[in-house]
Amino acid sequence: MPRFCHDFLQRLGTVPGLIMLGLVLFWTIGLIVLPQLSMLDFSFRANLPPSEVGGPNDVHTLENYKYLLYGPEGGSQRYNSVDLKVFFRTIVAAACVTLFDLVLCYPIAYYLGQTQGKHIRVLALLLIIPYWINEILRAFALRIIFGETGVLNGILVGTGLSDAPFDFIRNNYALYAGLGYAYILLMIFPIYNVIESLDRNQIEAARDLGAPWWRIHARVVIPYARIGISSGCTMVFMLTAGALAAPQILGGPSSLWFTQLIYQHFNDSSNWPQGAAYAVVLLLSCIVMVLAFMRLFKVSMGDVNK
Amino acid sequence: MNAWVGVELENLSIRFGDFVAVRDANVNIRGGDFFSFLGPSGCGKTTILRAVSGFLAPSSGNILIGGKNMKGVGPNKRPTALIFQNLALFPLMKVWENITFSMEIRGARAAERRKRADELLEMVALTGQGDKLPAELSGGQKQRVAIARALCAEPHVLLLDEPLSALDLKLRQHMRTELREIQKQVGITFIYITHDQGEALTMSDSIAVMRAGVIDQIGNGRAIYNDPATPFAASFVGENNVFRGKVVQIIGHEALIRTNRSGEIRARISTANLGKLQQGDSAMVFIRPEALDMAGADLEGDHYVSARVTNEEFEGDVFNIFMEGDGGKEIKVSLPNRGQSFESHKGRTVTLRYDVKNAVAMPAGILATE
Ligand SMILES: Nc1ncnc2c1ncn2[C@@H]1O[C@H](COP(=O)(O)OP(=O)(O)O)[C@@H](O)[C@H]1O
Ligand SMILES: [Mg+2]
Numbered sequence: 001m002p003r004f005c006h007d008f009l010q011r012l013g014t015v016p017g018l019i020m021l022g023l024v025l026f027w028t029i030g031l032i033v034l035p036q037l038s039m040l041d042f043s044f045r046a047n048l049p050p051s052e053v054g055g056p057n058d059v060h061t062l063e064n065y066k067y068l069l070y071g072p073e074g075g076s077q078r079y080n081s082v083d084l085k086v087f088f089r090t091i092v093a094a095a096c097v098t099l100f101d102l103v104l105c106y107p108i109a110y111y112l113g114q115t116q117g118k119h120i121r122v123l124a125l126l127l128i129i130p131y132w133i134n135e136i137l138r139a140f141a142l143r144i145i146f147g148e149t150g151v152l153n154g155i156l157v158g159t160g161l162s163d164a165p166f167d168f169i170r171n172n173y174a175l176y177a178g179l180g181y182a183y184i185l186l187m188i189f190p191i192y193n194v195i196e197s198l199d200r201n202q203i204e205a206a207r208d209l210g211a212p213w214w215r216i217h218a219r220v221v222i223p224y225a226r227i228g229i230s231s232g233c234t235m236v237f238m239l240t241a242g243a244l245a246a247p248q249i250l251g252g253p254s255s256l257w258f259t260q261l262i263y264q265h266f267n268d269s270s271n272w273p274q275g276a277a278y279a280v281v282l283l284l285s286c287i288v289m290v291l292a293f294m295r296l297f298k299v300s301m302g303d304v305n306k
Numbered sequence: 307m308n309a310w311v312g313v314e315l316e317n318l319s320i321r322f323g324d325f326v327a328v329r330d331a332n333v334n335i336r337g338g339d340f341f342s343f344l345g346p347s348g349c350g351k352t353t354i355l356r357a358v359s360g361f362l363a364p365s366s367g368n369i370l371i372g373g374k375n376m377k378g379v380g381p382n383k384r385p386t387a388l389i390f391q392n393l394a395l396f397p398l399m400k401v402w403e404n405i406t407f408s409m410e411i412r413g414a415r416a417a418e419r420r421k422r423a424d425e426l427l428e429m430v431a432l433t434g435q436g437d438k439l440p441a442e443l444s445g446g447q448k449q450r451v452a453i454a455r456a457l458c459a460e461p462h463v464l465l466l467d468e469p470l471s472a473l474d475l476k477l478r479q480h481m482r483t484e485l486r487e488i489q490k491q492v493g494i495t496f497i498y499i500t501h502d503q504g505e506a507l508t509m510s511d512s513i514a515v516m517r518a519g520v521i522d523q524i525g526n527g528r529a530i531y532n533d534p535a536t537p538f539a540a541s542f543v544g545e546n547n548v549f550r551g552k553v554v555q556i557i558g559h560e561a562l563i564r565t566n567r568s569g570e571i572r573a574r575i576s577t578a579n580l581g582k583l584q585q586g587d588s589a590m591v592f593i594r595p596e597a598l599d600m601a602g603a604d605l606e607g608d609h610y611v612s613a614r615v616t617n618e619e620f621e622g623d624v625f626n627i628f629m630e631g632d633g634g635k636e637i638k639v640s641l642p643n644r645g646q647s648f649e650s651h652k653g654r655t656v657t658l659r660y661d662v663k664n665a666v667a668m669p670a671g672i673l674a675t676e
Contacts, residue, residue, distance in 0.1 A: 199392070199394060201390045201391075201392055201394035202394045202396060204361055204381070204388075204390070204394070205388070205390060205394040205395075205396075206396075206407065207361075207380075207381050207382050208359055208360075208361075208381050208382065208386070208387060208388045208459075209382075209387065209407050209408040209411065209455070209456075209459050210382045210383075210408050210411045210412070210459065211382060211407070211411050212382065212411075215411060219396075219399075219407075219410075220396060223398045224397075224398065
């Protein structure tokens with residue numbers, strides 16, 4: 001038995017330990033690994049009516065992946081430019097949202113982590129409270145703010161800054177605002193956690209040695225916080241790229257998010273194998289992005305959950 | 307070599323809310339001196355150092371460095387470098403990058419920095435350790451890196467906040483000598499903070515003794531040790547026996563004091579307190595353990611005290627004899643071990659002789675609590 005298993009059982013007692021272990025295994029294998037494997041299997045099958053399942057036509061095929069690249073057979077275009085465009089737009093937009101969140105959250109996390117006093121707890125609480133509200137309700141709240149007759153347009157038109165209401169939704173401003181806002185806490189808290197443990201004296205030592213503030217951040221704080229930064233970015237990127245509620249509610253009519261395509265295949269056209277293939281592509285692309293990012297920041301897998 | 311740059315504190319007070327951490331400090335630190343602030347933990351030493359380095363603004367009063375008022379000058383613009391109590395080395399930078407951080411800020415090229423790092427590493431006896439990370443060094447080595455990093459910034463004034471407190475005794479004593487050597491070599495002003503009187507006495511040109519935000523006495527080591535200005539300074543710096551009593555008579559620069567337990571003691575009034583003692587005043591007399599000696603026969607007079615021996619111990623270089631003293635405190639006598647035979651006096655009352663110039667009288671006041 002591996003050492004940590006032994007320690008674990010010793011600490012919890014054999015029976016509760018085994019129950020815990022069983023639950024964890026059920027969680028990882030039963031609820032995560034097996035469904036994903038079945039999705040993977042789905043993605044290599046043809047979309048057959050129930051009567052033909054298990055019959056001679058039920059063979060593995062690359063058709064669903066080809067569809068993403070080339071579109072329907074005999075289609076007018078050489079590539080499936082519509083879906084590919086949505087795919088790349090989703091990845092790039094998610095990366096931009098992640099970067100935007102990082103730029104926004106780093107100063108907040110730094111302030112929270114390096115300032116002493118009771119008001120810090122109040123500020124943290126104020127950050128958390130909006131997240132007690134359901135994600136969908138929050139998206140609708142943003143829709144109310146950004147809508148044609150919404151609060152923001154009311155102010156813009158009312159103060160005469162603009163003579164006609166601006167369509168934030170069609171232009172996707174509402175979407176990016178919503179996506180940026182949705183996972184902000186997942187960016188703030190990992191960074192806050194690391195920065196809180198940074199010795200104030202190191203910042204002062206750098207200042208004493210003549211460093212201006214931006215230099216202190218570049219050479220002392222950010223290198224120290226890079227584990228928090230990379231786990232924050234990883235989570236925000238993954239969740240943004242995989243978001244569905246915000247694009248559904250806040251997205252403009254002409255712009256789709258890749259998850260919406262997946263949703264359509266599963267739900268509207270009942271083509272599960274096709275949806276599964278798209279989902280697998282999204283998942284693998286996200287994993288590749290994240291690994292590349294971690295490589296860039298020289299963070300190893302073990303550091304991420306620190 | 308730099309022109310020597312001194313530091314002056316003028317009526318410096320620092321408050322945190324209602325709490326006064328430093329009260330009305332007036333200190334003139336000569337350029338090129340090794341100056342120490344000596345006081346118990348929590349007396350405001352770090353606070354003074356942080357004010358000099360610019361991390362804390364004085365609540366009132368001025369700080370002058372090289373004659374220039376430092377009001378409004380940030381820590382990165384002052385000619386000071388601070389060595390933090392916990393060193394605050396940058397854990398993710400190699401030793402040589404740590405040392406030359408100030409040069410990196412000024413935009414020096416890597417080759418030039420590396421060269422300077424190697425020079426400084428040699429100076430602090432760490433040749434060849436430049437490529438390690440701070441975590442790979444021992445406590446004493448980290449200490450040296452912190453010194454080298456501060457010196458690399460070419461400060462006119464080096465500020466050291468209890469830099470040896472984390473080291474073990476042997477290393478601490480070794481580093482004392484080394485620090486003093488480095489100070490002579492670089493020839494800049496050192497302001498050193500410590501609660502260890504041994505460090506202050508061995509290294510400093512001048513010492514300020516602090517108590518609860520107030521500077522009690524400034525002087526060189528001998529003046530502080532031999533001629534303390536306050537009961538606090540007398541009892542905090544080195545070991546001291548205290549005798550409490552009332553002044554019976556003032557005779558020129560000396561006072562005759564009737565003590566509560568040990569008869570009448572004749573003592574020299576400390577320089578800072580000349581003219582401050584009157585007949586009938588409560589007074590304290592301090593006589594150091596090494597200034598007391600066993601008297602041969604029973605003698606009477608004001609150069610002698612007698613007390614009952616409660617305990618004796620042999621410490622190697624000295625015999626320590628403990629006697630019943632005043633107010634629960636025992637009287638300690640240290641007799642140097644010169645190979646003489648030593649006879650136990652336990653339980654007997656003995657008479658001790660002292661030289662009047664080694665007994666220091668002053669108005670009664672607060673003692674240092676150990
Ligand atoms: N930022 C601060 N806020 C409030 N009180 C402080 C602060 N810094 C120091 N003090 C108080 O000032 C006193 C002196 O502290 P310090 O200068 O660190 O003492 P020392 O270095 O002599 O041990 C202490 O009682 C400490 O609690
Ligand atoms: Mg201190």
